Amino acid sequence: MSTQVTATCPGCSCLCDDIEVVIEESEIREVGNACRKGASLFLNPDHPAYDLDAAIDEAIEILKNAKSPAIFGLDNTTIEAQRIAIKISEKLGCMIEDYSSIRYGDLLNFVVSSRIKTCTLDDVRDRADISIFWGSDAMSSQPRHLSRFSYFPRGEHKQKGWEFDRYAISIDIYRSPTAKVCREFLKVSPGQDPALMDEILGILSGKPPGSKELLKFSNEIKKADFGVIFAGSGLIHGLNRDMDKLIWFMEGLNEYGEFYLIPMVKGYNMRGFVEMMKRAQRQIEGSFLRALLDGGIDAALIVGADPMSDLPYSLSKKLLDIQTIVIDPRDTPTTEIADLVIHTGIAGVDNGGSAMRMDGVEFELVPCIKRDTPSDEAVLTRILEGL
Amino acid sequence: MPTPMEVYQLLPMTNCKKCGESTCMAFAVKLIRGEVGLEACTPLFEEDRYKDKLSKLQELFETVEGATETGLVIDTDKCTGCGNCVVACPVNVANDPHGTAVGRGPTNDRVILRVKDGVVVASNVHECRRFGKNRILCDLCIVTCPSGAIEFV
Ligand code: SF4
Ligand code: SF4
Ligand code: SF4
Ligand code: SF4
16 A cells, blocks of 8 residues: 655755645655755665664764864754754863854855845745846755746746746856756856956946846846845855855845845755854854864864765865764764764655755654664764763 | 648548547548647558658657657756656646645645655646647746756757
């Protein structure tokens, strides 16, 4: 006998909540609506059994003996697990960090504290006239973003269809898959993003445009009542992390219509981590990489992250010199080099919890099958208790 | 696609009406549009003298491997399951206004494109706008695909 449940996908910060999962004899047989990246999480087989008690004891031992441990990752785990990880960092008096400051500088803080105007993806679907993907290749990182929210769907005030109702543009240093499907592509040379912002606001205030594309884009901005910048890490690099420039540009755009910004965070729950740190009145210091490079860390508890793949080798190789505990459902280059790996279940598939979509809307991840694999939250709770 | 004349010349050209059409030419036109199947022309299959014509016709209308009846081919290796085509397809929008039209998964079985196990699958292809009497050269599923996974052959 087969049953069908609707699930929420933890594959990326879109947290698609329309995933149809067909279950037969306690196994997932079919996954509908999830993209390839998301479906692979649901169709992944369980991990072989291992001695969880021994692994947790060993993790506690490593953390107790470390002089300067650090907790890192956390963008791909639940809010509940993030909260416990923050508590562990308080208990150990140690650094806790995710990728938010590494990839986006202060952007997330500015958005979370409303210093940059933001909106929800549902607003985007229902109202956005113009979607600007700046330094972000959504088609690769958040595959259903354009089809669910930012370009193709009809929405409450968008009934005519994307060809007539919406304008999408990709601004990037290369023609990404996102650029291929957008109406327009504006190539920006590396580091020239501030100059491009100057030029756009200049044209809007009447200066002659430097190119046809820029003129068209400026006209679309003028026409739009509601526009959104989907900011990728490429924009932050291009701005050399200059948030004042971005704030100035957003204010400039808002002279012509309502313009918002949504950070296209990687990791399905980066937004959640930033919020949880704010609620715990903790700063994301942005000093993990420096400390790793300078030998200021002797043990790392890495949760739901793969720094061996994400960081340049000059940095990631430092992980080989220190004790590493990796809590992750996946097998990754980082689990390969770890001193201790604790395989956990996937939230939304094997375990429950909650997470925040890139726009800050919270979703519940309800497990769709029953397996014995522990959740990140359960493992971290036992580590906290043992410390 | 072959022309009606090319197809006509491969038919028995007797206007016997067994297929339900008044002439072989009318049958040829419907055959090309995909509105009728070759098997409706029974003389082709029953009479030995049409053997060569039959095999040529079968070759002509043999669907490309993996292609659906409208010639829609999906390269599942390239497809990322992003759903752009699913949401952009005008037939999906018309037949499923509360599901695919608003960016969600389909709420009924009347859609052409849907994503299953991470890649697009097609059904109800006879409803595709490129097919049937009032066909138009719709290419919305092609232009919205970031990976070139959809083709019509
Ligand atoms: S877009 Fe993201 S959340 Fe949605 S199905 Fe794909 S991986 Fe999962
Ligand atoms: S059955 Fe065949 S031969 Fe007879 S009219 Fe139709 S197409 Fe022509
Ligand atoms: S050609 Fe048009 S109608 Fe046919 S499947 Fe593609 S989008 Fe839909
Ligand atoms: S648009 Fe292309 S990649 Fe996306 S689901 Fe359709 S066929 Fe697959």
